[in-house]
Amino acid sequence: DRDVTGVQTCALPIFLEHEPDKPVPPRIRKIVQRQVQHITRLVDDLLDVSRFTAGKLELRREPVDLDAIVEEAVASCGTAIASRSHRMEVVAHNPPAVVNGDPVRLVQCVCNLINNAAKYTEPGGTLTIDWGTDDATGFVRVTDNGRGIPADLLPRIWDMFVQERVTPDGAGGLGLGLGLVKRLVELHGGTVSATSQGKGMGATFEIRLALVDAATMEK
Numbered sequence: 001d002r003d004v005t006g007v008q009t010c011a012l013p014i015f016l017e018h019e020p021d022k023p024v025p026p027r028i029r030k031i032v033q034r035q036v037q038h039i040t041r042l043v044d045d046l047l048d049v050s051r052f053t054a055g056k057l058e059l060r061r062e063p064v065d066l067d068a069i070v071e072e073a074v075a076s077c078g079t080a081i082a083s084r085s086h087r088m089e090v091v092a093h094n095p096p097a098v099v100n101g102d103p104v105r106l107v108q109c110v111c112n113l114i115n116n117a118a119k120y121t122e123p124g125g126t127l128t129i130d131w132g133t134d135d136a137t138g139f140v141r142v143t144d145n146g147r148g149i150p151a152d153l154l155p156r157i158w159d160m161f162v163q164e165r166v167t168p169d170g171a172g173g174l175g176l177g178l179g180l181v182k183r184l185v186e187l188h189g190g191t192v193s194a195t196s197q198g199k200g201m202g203a204t205f206e207i208r209l210a211l212v213d214a215a216t217m218e219k
Contacts, residue, residue: 057184057187059101059102059105059187059188060102061100061101061188062100062101062102062103063099063100063212064098064099064100064101064103064106065095065096065097065098066095066097066098066099066131066132066138066140067092067095067096067097068103069101069103069106069107069110070090070092070110070129070131070140072103072107073107073110073111073129074088074090074114074129076107076111077111077114077115077118080115080118080119081114081127084118084121084123084124084125085124086118086121086123086125086126086127087124087125087126087127088126088127088128088129089126089127089128089129090128090129090130091128091129091130092130092131092132093130093131093133094132094133095131095132097131097132097133097138097139097211098138098212099138099188099209099210099211099212100188100209100210100212101188101209102188105184105187105188106184106188108180108184109180109181109184109185109192109207110129110140110142110207112177112178112181113140113142113178113181113205113207114127114142115177116142116177116178117142117143117144117146117203117205118144120144120147120203121144121145121146121147121202122146122147125144125145125146126144126145127142127143127144128141128143128144129141129142133211134208136210136211137208137209137211138208138209138210138211139206139207139208139209140206140207141204141205141206142204142205142206143203143204143205144202144203146202146203147199147202148196148197148198148199148200148201148202148203149194149196149198150198150199151196151198154194154195154196157178157194158178158179158181158182158192158194159179178194178205181205181207185207188209189209189210190207190209190210191208192205192206192207192208193205193206
């Protein structure tokens with residue numbers, strides 16, 4: 001097995017077992033940290049799939065500004081972005097954009113889109129996240145200049161366990177992230193979409209949610 005750096009992760013337990021008294025080199029420590037974070041995300045995703053299937057995934061909704069959601073999501077995804085030397089552009093349009101949502105789950109959705117973009121963009125790429133309002137809708141868009149999505153795959157990328165987009169380093173994941181985004185956004189009464197011009201042309205993912213009106217905010 002290999003992590004995103006191309007280093008064989010199976011060598012880590014051997015190093016730790018046979019050199020227990022030696023300090024762990026910073027490079028090895030970073031690899032372990034990334035692997036722990038990766039495994040934690042996979043376990044969390046699997047638990048959420050189980051909760052959703054059992055009808056036990058509940059939202060704790062409140063008026064929340066998309067600015068705060070994007071800020072926290074970008075901060076949470078810093079490791080994934082830095083590990084592949086990506087450049088992140090953050091753009092706000094016509095703020096504030098306030099929606100009635102579960103802040104934790106909305107951050108999770110945006111994080112999944114950012115991690116997905118980082119994963120399928122070659123190192124040194126550019127990711128853009130922008131948000132704002134459009135009529136009575138708030139939106140968050142994540143755009144990358146990565147590998148793109150074939151036209152025949154676009155309708156199926158939201159299905160659970162779709163793994164056709166395997167990266168050259170094998171970091172394709174279990175195919176859960178986008179499926180969870182779709183289900184969580186739909187629980188909020190919103191929509192999510194993906195567009196791509198094809199192979200090597202990058203991709204754009206967009207979440208849309210109804211805005212909270214002024215009368216609701218005053219209650």
